[in-house]
Amino acid sequence: MSERILKVRDVRKCFGGLVALSGVSMDVEKNTLTILIGPNGSGKTTLINLVTGVYKPDGGGIFFDGTDITGLPSHEIFKLGISRTFQIPQPFRKLTVLENLLTVYPGNPGEGFASALKRSEWRKFEEKAVEKAFELLKFLRLDHLWDQEAEKLSGGQLKLLEVGRALMADTKLLIMDEPIAGVNPVLAHEIFKTLRKLKDEKNLTILIVEHRLDIALRYVDYVYVMAAGSMIASGKPEEVVSDRRVIDAYLGG
Numbered sequence: 595m596s597e598r599i600l601k602v603r604d605v606r607k608c609f610g611g612l613v614a615l616s617g618v619s620m621d622v623e624k625n626t627l628t629i630l631i632g633p634n635g636s637g638k639t640t641l642i643n644l645v646t647g648v649y650k651p652d653g654g655g656i657f658f659d660g661t662d663i664t665g666l667p668s669h670e671i672f673k674l675g676i677s678r679t680f681q682i683p684q685p686f687r688k689l690t691v692l693e694n695l696l697t698v699y700p701g702n703p704g705e706g707f708a709s710a711l712k713r714s715e716w717r718k719f720e721e722k723a724v725e726k727a728f729e730l731l732k733f734l735r736l737d738h739l740w741d742q743e744a745e746k747l748s749g750g751q752l753k754l755l756e757v758g759r760a761l762m763a764d765t766k767l768l769i770m771d772e773p774i775a776g777v778n779p780v781l782a783h784e785i786f787k788t789l790r791k792l793k794d795e796k797n798l799t800i801l802i803v804e805h806r807l808d809i810a811l812r813y814v815d816y817v818y819v820m821a822a823g824s825m826i827a828s829g830k831p832e833e834v835v836s837d838r839r840v841i842d843a844y845l846g847g
């Protein structure tokens with residue numbers, strides 16, 4: 595039985611006089627790799643920004659895992675289990691790869707609790723966190739880079755580091771904006787293979803925005819297509835690429 599983890603219902607968003615989203619709906623099924631495509635400026639990033647609480651919608655509703663998250667601030671949405679990566683990766687560049695993961699470990703005692711905790715408890719926390727971080731880094735094949743500063747990583751490695759940060763935070767839905775933009779084809783395929791493996795082995799649901807369909811479409815389960823602030827089509831990859839509206843709006847002739 596399929597189960598929807600994310601439901602977007604008729605959301606609208608304006609920026610001044612510009613209608614960026616004019617009533618958009620979308621469902622993401624649990625444990626799928628879903629892709630959102632569409633021409634530049636069609637509203638893909640705006641839709642993600644609404645789902646992750648960066649912006650509040652002007653109308654409509656967003657539901658995650660049975661909870662109404664419409665208009666919630668982004669840290670609340672993150673706590674419920676939605677993580678995102680950005681068109682431009684935003685890790686802490688001066689921290690090492692390992693440190694980048696440790697900063698997002700759930701239950702991280704943080705500054706407020708730090709002084710109250712006994713040293714032995716800290717150590718227990720650290721051991722568990724480090725163990726989990728290394729397991730993820732191995733999975734992402736970044737373990738050999740664990741003590742490198744993030745700024746030394748290649749573009750593709752940074753994307754993987756962002757995935758690692760999301761997984762460290764026990765995310766249920768990972769949303770990625772253009773994960774293979776500017777990444778060489780070999781590594782781009784690697785990233786998509788890793789995403790599929792994550793989906794299968796870590797029970798993750800993944801929603802991706804991506805322009806490079808030649809690479810992406812073969813790895814995804816389901817496709818949504820936007821144009822000019824509306825959802826114009828959806829379906830399995832093979833259905834969508836032969837849809838006349840999609841060809842006219844996006845794929846070209």
Ligand SMILES: Nc1ncnc2c1ncn2[C@@H]1O[C@H](COP(=O)(O)OP(=O)(O)OP(=O)(O)O)[C@@H](O)[C@H]1O
Nearest residue numbers: 609612613614632633634635636637638639640641
């Ligand atoms: N913060 C903002 N302020 C004003 N206009 C915005 C803002 N964010 C997006 N827009 C406008 O909303 C429309 C949709 O933009 P959006 O970034 O969502 O498109 P996109 O589909 O992600 O495009 P791309 O493929 O180029 O990333 C565009 O016309 C854009 O200029």
Ligand SMILES: [Mg+2]
Nearest residue numbers: 638639640681
């Ligand atoms: Mg965008």
